Amino acid sequence: MHAILEASPNQGATMTQEQQRPAQIDDAGEAGRWVRAHVAASGFRTVLEARTHSFVSDEPLALKGTDAGPTPYEYLLGALASCTAITLRMYADRKQWPLEKATVAVRQARSHEPDCEQCEIEDVGIQRIEQQIELTGALTAEQRQRLLQIADRCPVKQTMQRGFRIVNAP
Numbered sequence: 001m002h003a004i005l006e007a008s009p010n011q012g013a014t015m016t017q018e019q020q021r022p023a024q025i026d027d028a029g030e031a032g033r034w035v036r037a038h039v040a041a042s043g044f045r046t047v048l049e050a051r052t053h054s055f056v057s058d059e060p061l062a063l064k065g066t067d068a069g070p071t072p073y074e075y076l077l078g079a080l081a082s083c084t085a086i087t088l089r090m091y092a093d094r095k096q097w098p099l100e101k102a103t104v105a106v107r108q109a110r111s112h113e114p115d116c117e118q119c120e121i122e123d124v125g126i127q128r129i130e131q132q133i134e135l136t137g138a139l140t141a142e143q144r145q146r147l148l149q150i151a152d153r154c155p156v157k158q159t160m161q162r163g164f165r166i167v168n169a170p
Helices: 072-095 113-118 141-151 155-162
Strands: 003-006 035-039 046-050 053-057 101-108 129-136 164-167
Touching: 072 101, 072 129, 072 141, 072 155, 129 141
Parallel strands: 003 164
Antiparallel strands: 035 046, 046 053, 101 129
């Protein structure tokens, strides 16, 4: 994954309350919706909000967190695994194939702890993600092969492989 942080030209300028408020959101889709993260004055436990959902992220005890939820990298991996599984389900349903269950397991190839320690002084991040896909159901060999090809078309996977820019919004 390749991410670039670009600073907004107005960075450092004082913003009015109106400028700080997010733009009105179109309820027809997820584009333009903000996902928010709130962390308290101490500790790493973070409450995230997406649409009507709240969930917690934290660091493990070994990294001085409280292990109250998955780490940010685990959520990133979860996004990939769930998108892949959903993509498989959508395709199998559309084709009316007998996919009973798709299990997608992903892991990063190394610990994220060095990233936490080095992020201020060097580029960090996941360099490799390993993936396993298990398909259950009375599928033909051709259907299994096609589903594995479709798994590579998962939008989150394509986004991660292509890379993206992260910019500071006004």
